[in-house]
Amino acid sequence: MAKAVRMMEDNLTLCDAVVFVLDARAPASSFNPKLRDLVKNKPVLYLFNKADLADGRADGLVSLLKENGKNALKFSANYSGALRKLQEAMSALVAEKSRRLKEKGSARPMRFLIAGVPNTGKSTVINLLSGGKHAQTGDKAGVTRGKQWVKCGAFELLDTPGTMPPYFENQKFARRLAYVGSVNDDILEYDEIALALLEELFATYPLGLSERYGITGGEPLEMLDQVCVRRGFILRGNEYDYERGERALVDDFRKGKLGKVCLDNPDDCAEIGLI
Numbered sequence: 628m629a630k631a632v633r634m635m636e637d638n639l640t641l642c643d644a645v646v647f648v649l650d651a652r653a654p655a656s657s658f659n660p661k662l663r664d665l666v667k668n669k670p671v672l673y674l675f676n677k678a679d680l681a682d683g684r685a686d687g688l689v690s691l692l693k694e695n696g697k698n699a700l701k702f703s704a705n706y707s708g709a710l711r712k713l714q715e716a717m718s719a720l721v722a723e724k725s726r727r728l729k730e731k732g733s734a735r736p737m738r739f740l741i742a743g744v745p746n747t748g749k750s751t752v753i754n755l756l757s758g759g760k761h762a763q764t765g766d767k768a769g770v771t772r773g774k775q776w777v778k779c780g781a782f783e784l785l786d787t788p789g790t791m792p793p794y795f796e797n798q799k800f801a802r803r804l805a806y807v808g809s810v811n812d813d814i815l816e817y818d819e820i821a822l823a824l825l826e827e828l829f830a831t832y833p834l835g836l837s838e839r840y841g842i843t844g845g846e847p848l849e850m851l852d853q854v855c856v857r858r859g860f861i862l863r864g865n866e867y868d869y870e871r872g873e874r875a876l877v878d879d880f881r882k883g884k885l886g887k888v889c890l891d892n893p894d895d896c897a898e899i900g901l902i
């Protein structure tokens with residue numbers, strides 16, 4: 628954590644503005660409040676990415692951020708028209724600074740850091756902006772020694788995403804990050820995550836569960852039974868293959884097969900300091 632924060636601090640000093648990529652299905656959970664402290668007074672655009680997997684509640688949160696004076700954009704890096712929409716929002720973010728520099732006779736490009744917790748789509752966004760010129764897609768530390776900039780029209784981007792560690796201090800947010808795939812699967816307790824996901828989805832988005840698995844209620848473990856039955860994950864001796872059921876459930880959720888969602892609400896945004 629300390630190293631990531633130091634690297635982020637170094638990188639931030641070189642940039643004029645920051646695009647903080649959030650997951651539109653869990654925007655509060657994918658916000659690390661440490662970043663806001665690091666950014667200090669530089670302009671930030673909160674990009675609600677993967678909006679193709681999120682429902683109208685995400686729109687509500689974008690509006691909420693805007694009402695609170697933040698720059699926020701509902702976005703899907705996979706959609707046509709995405710590039711232009713993002714370029715416009717980024718231009719607006721640095722318009723004031725760019726104008727001031729021009730008045731002083733400087734024509735240097737505006738520099739951006741694309742930051743966020745893992746798997747929110749930072750590399751995809753960098754590739755989109757750079758037209759694929761950006762070489763690195765992983766977050767491997769130490770790949771690049773000096774700072775490298777990718778030219779993207781009127782902007783320059785740091786060629787490696789600023790990856791922030793997830794904010795693990797709150798279990799609710801940590802679990803939601805796990806559902807959407809922003810926590811390394813190796814360190815996940817899949818059974819816990821799957822059962823918690825069933826409980827949370829049944830409370831907020833029961834339709835997806837009933838349509839895909841015929842779930843109409845019950846304790847989380849009973850719902851998992853239903854997943855196994857519907858998917859045919861039955862072992863010899865008629866036991867349920869819970870491991871396969873858990874993975875299938877999480878996978879279905881991540882791919883949007885249980886419907887579009889937004890798990891965080893305005894209170895969550897306030898709680899984590901996003902508004």
Ligand code: GDP
Nearest residue numbers: 676677678703704705745746747748749750751
């Ligand atoms: P990073 O770890 O933040 O750099 O994330 P990546 O750019 O590697 O993206 C993680 C995954 O999310 C990849 O499989 C991308 O294809 C996918 N992804 C990125 N943007 C979107 C989006 O807008 N919608 C959807 N559905 N998937 C996306």
